[in-house]
Amino acid sequence: MTQSAANGDLDECPEYPPLVARANAICGEVGFALTREDAGQDRPSACLPGVGRFLAVLAAGCLGGRIGELGTGAGVGSAWIASAMPADCALITVESDEVLADAARRVLAGDPRVEVITGDAAAVLADQGPYCLLFADSGLRSPGQFSALVSWLRPGGRIVMDDLVPVDAPQRGSPAADAMKRGFFAGDSRLTWTEVVLPDLRNSLLVGTREPEAADRTDCGPCPV
């Protein structure tokens, strides 16, 4: 696979981390698409490199924290996260498809910080928080499910959803699905959130930070002028 705008990455980006390169190769072996275009309508695909790099940035800040991923696929997002997260951080990733979960285990087997679990992601992850980062990538459909995920974040924790198309992008995405995702973030008053357009300008993601509890807030006083 070339690293270019065609797959959501920048031409100038350096090589992928070795774990990510391995996950990309395993996707080829098990027939898990690397892009939405390759996957086709309503079929899952791996997170784009631009999403992976974004997850890596967030994961790198999860000192002593726990990260959860809903929907492992063949391990591409996990590979980005594991490549960047601190040594004292743990990643639990859950995939309902046994073949894909096994593929991801082959990618991540050498890393004791990472657990790949076969099952229903929400059921598995519910009791294992609080999380400093959740990558909600299993296609959840209801505001109630989304609200539960936000509850599992620790104050200051982040939640990410991808696979959106920026509103001004020339190509058509799934406007109804994108509107639903934006509605999840906009509808949860605990989140400070935004949409981030990837460097290819054709794809975007949503990221929200759970606000600190009132007791944890520090009043930094008036801003100096």
Ligand SMILES: C[S@@+](CC[C@H](N)C(=O)[O-])C[C@H]1O[C@@H](n2cnc3c(N)ncnc32)[C@H](O)[C@@H]1O
């Ligand atoms: C978009 S893909 C995940 C891609 C992956 N996160 C990555 O970064 O490459 C969505 C995955 O979620 C899985 N999935 C769907 N429903 C699920 C559920 N309830 N629990 C766990 N996995 C689920 C699908 O089998 C599919 O592999």
